Amino acid sequence: MTDLPLRHPVYRTVLAFDVEGSTGRNNRGKAFLREQVFQVVTAALRAWGIGERDCDAVVHRGDGVLVLVHPIDHAPKTVLLGWVVPTVRRLLDAHNRRRPEDAVRLRAVLHAGEIAHDRHGTFGETLDVAFRLLDAPEVKRALRETAAPLVLVVSDDVHRSVVRHGYAGITSREFRRAVAVEVGGSCWSGWLHEPGGSPLPRPAAPESIVSRGTDSAVGDGEWGVVGDVWLGGEVTFAGGEAAFAGGEAAFAGGGATLAGGEVTFAGGGATVAGGGAAFAGGGAPGADGVGAAPGGVVTFPSVGSPS
Structure with missing residues (x-):
């Protein structure tokens, strides 16, 4: 040898x-x-x-x-x-x-x-x-x-x-x-x-994905991460105050509720029915019905389901 x-x-x-x-x-x-x-x-x-x-x-x-x-x-x-x-x-x-x-x-x-x-x-x-x-x-x-x-x-x-x-x-x-x-x-x-599954306080580092402006929406049946919390098509929230139902979208900014394609952002100054846009901090939808947060936090396609 x-x-x-x-x-x-x-x-x-x-x-x-x-x-x-x-x-x-x-x-x-x-x-x-x-x-x-x-x-x-x-x-x-x-x-x-x-x-x-x-x-x-x-x-x-x-x-x-x-x-x-x-x-x-x-x-x-x-x-x-x-x-x-x-x-x-x-x-x-x-x-x-x-x-x-x-x-x-x-x-x-x-x-x-x-x-x-x-x-x-x-x-x-x-x-x-x-x-x-x-x-x-x-x-x-x-x-x-x-x-x-x-x-x-x-x-x-x-x-x-x-x-x-x-x-x-x-x-x-x-x-x-x-x-x-x-x-x-x-x-x-x-x-x-036996690790628990309850949320834990975020350590000082690394920064959250949301804070780096690299969030992405994740659709039903996909794994992904949004800010502080993770999702698998049914659990989605970021910013601490989001509720989710319908497997349709992911979002950040706080005070948001999604059910069956209707999106309401309490902190963003906008309400959308049909899932055609997303707002954060007062942003406005772009071309083809796509809305984007000014900080690059979230984007939703016009069809109302995450890309």
Whole structure:
């Protein structure tokens, strides 16, 4: 065997997800699951300002996904634990209420360490540990025994360096040491947690998508993120005071109500019937019945459904 020189390893936070019961579905069902998991995970990351430049390419793992987050200041483990993972839970809740026949339930793992890589991809002990924890019988059993759509296991390293210190958004007493796996002759512990889906206070960084003026409307059956809150075709609000019904649109600015294509913006000085326009801060509709907020917050097409 020829010894190949190893590249320098790189530090990454490992966030991986696996679907419960995927082997019982046919190929069409598996394809659907793969797409849903990919969309929900990437939407949750975007909700907290973690984009493509902040991670290695998201890797499909058959019935799951692997995210390797770079060591950057706006994506620490505290944000992943306190905001991103609960957002995944919230998205799953919305999807499973809307499509109970296609409910998605996930196991998740958070670990960190040096990642080896070559021209074929990533590998090494850090990933071995993460996947062994993710696939541990105790984690699978914990998901089977709960009605929640998501359970998380964190490595002892993550628990010791982050969880036990009780940073904002993380309640250390909600984690229990319940997993032990062996990798390379060493024993690794894991701590189980059932993330809640309730809204959490926004951390100082990253800024919301709304504040950056990059909101987009998301239609029924699509995953997406609008400002502080996430949606899956039925739950949509941003700015804190929006109500939504009908799967028609997304908006920002506060004091907004949407039902069956009628849009009323209390703060924007305009009312639209038929879903032909959107306003924020007194803006006016553009050509072809399309309205746009002056700050680039929201745009609705004239047909009344998001593009």
